[in-house]
Amino acid sequence: MVSTQKRWLYIAMPIFFFWFFGQIDKLGISIVQTDPGFLNDLGLTGSSANAKIGFLTFIFMVAYAVSNVFWGFVIDKLGARKTALLGVTVWTATMVMAGMANSYEMFMWSRIILGIGEGMMIPVSGKFIASWFNRNEIGRAQASWITGNYLGPAIGAVFLTLIISTLTWHASFFFLALCNLLINIPMFLFLTRNKPEDHPGVSKEELAHIRKTESFDKSVTKQNFAQDFRFWIVWFGMVMASFLFFGISIWLPTYLVQAKNFDIESMTGITSLSWMFALGFVLICGFLSDKTKRPSLLATILFILCATFLTVASTTSIPIIAGLCLGLAMGTMGGVFHLSNLFIVKYSTKETAGRAAGLMGFTNIFGGFASYVMGWMRDLSGGDFGPSIILMILVAGLGFIAYLFTLKKEAEEVNLLNKELERQGLTDYSA
Template sequence: MLQGQKRWLYIAVPIFFFWFFGQIDKVGISVIQTDPGFLSDLGLTGPDKNAKIGLISFIFMISYSCSNIFWGVIIDKLGARKTAVLGLLVWTATMVMGGLSTSYEMFLISRVILGIGEGMMIPISGKFISNWFHKRELGRAQSFWITGNYLGPAVGTVMLILIISTFHWQAAFFVLAAFNLFINIPMFLFLTRNTPEEHPRLSKEEVSYIRQKDEANDAEQKQFFAKDYRYWIVWFGNLMSSFLFFGISIWLPTYLVEAKGFEREAMTGITSLSWLFALGFVLAGGFLADKTKRPSLLATIFSY
């Protein structure tokens, strides 16, 4: 059934779950911070409560974005597979640390280290996809992590509320740590290899297909990416969209509960739907971009 297509199982599936659980970790704090027990246990009360809550997400995002740089160097030294396992171990340990936190300061430290641990997600995914898929398949391969990127928070929002309601806010962190320990890490250990040539269960025909040259694409990519103005347009567009999208998504649950008086169940449904709508537009945009061959025009339309 998977003859000649095993790369989708060995690489695309682990990358999907990598992002699925990773995005729950990132955005899940927006749900957890609406829990009165969490706020009380960490001393998030008083007039500076909102500032302290905002700092939790801010400091995580700063460490997450800055750590992307050095993870790229580590990937080149150790390879994508070992680096993924190393990052996941850091990530798992900090989730446990977050669940065991008894003070605001300890929790902040856990979020900084978590940001460092999760910072390898983009370079790891890029390395695996570039090594394992033919250039004509890059769009489909990228769609796996993009789908996990949006589906994770949509499902995770509901899941975290159920865990917190049934147990306690600490349990949410321990469950997320368990997902890494028992799903993500085994997947990278047993399914992936750094290159197709290293994988014992991949046929020579599949490796040969992956390594086929695409002369048209090779000719287009001779220019260094940083000298291409289109790269910087995409970079700036992603910067602005991330600022708006993640800013709103992290702020939305607290706004609905505290400013609008929503019950947590109603907040959960609205937050989850926002991520599902985002996923729908991403998939629709990718389909239309392939059909029309006008990704820049579609990006402009969807931005408005």
């Protein structure tokens, strides 16, 4: 049995750590920006400080989103393995650059280059998953590495807070560079290959399992993903989800400390728990999407839940409930991100998966925009988070409305699939 499960070691594990450390590199700024030493060293004080803080994430996301499209084409030509090694090397160097920064401008450039380096994360992961896993286990495969996406910041929040409090904010970036150098790069170098056929450790039995449903898939002619209107609805949904997820995650620690007067330990605990909420929604959605074959319905429900949690957070007078509801709202969007990655595989082929993922990854630019807008709105309202939360409620409503247009066709596809299973004498598509 173990000899037919190597793909989980060779691919799922490297991608888990890829996202584990990559997300700390990306989102650790939410913890760092609560440190007074960091703010003073980079001149982030005064009436426009919040907008300047938000701009750091915005400019990162611009570089990240634009490079997503570029990397998508590169991966389809160069392969996922070499692209991953190149990207990790770039972002490791930017961690060193950030740790050495002595001005706002130098730190900003480190975030721009980091965004370019990390832009290949979604396309690389989508390419690996599309090439290495059976179509019936895509949900589990996606959940296995997206776990790193949320577990990384959950654990990273604790470690970064500890490092900053005992050393300096500079040391936190040097620590992350070392982790990438000693863990991520060796894993991609020694464990991965672009295709299972190229890996000497993959048995014939496992390769047959990976490819066993291709005859069924080939019986259905796939149109170009760009011609399927549902891909663009999912793309719009990702725009809304990115706005919500990054708007909350980047500002949550600051909100807890400055708006609700939490101490550093309590802030770290709720921030870490919020990422665990996201992980929980990812795992639940991975399971339910495989069982129900209704990812669009699940995404519709998640947007309603997000709007509900945000509404409670904006109206309650109890700080702990407000903090937890914001964390739950962020968690629901983690579920939407996971479902969106499943749609990439559903609406594309192995040849176009990199480009489809690159276009989907472009939506991250709106996450950075949310960070800047929230900072700007805080400056205008004297530090109040209320207007920003109201804006996010409206955004969640738009995501809900968009997904409503996908439900009818999805239901029709599930009915057709069930009829095909009955004709073949099967009761479970994953059997």
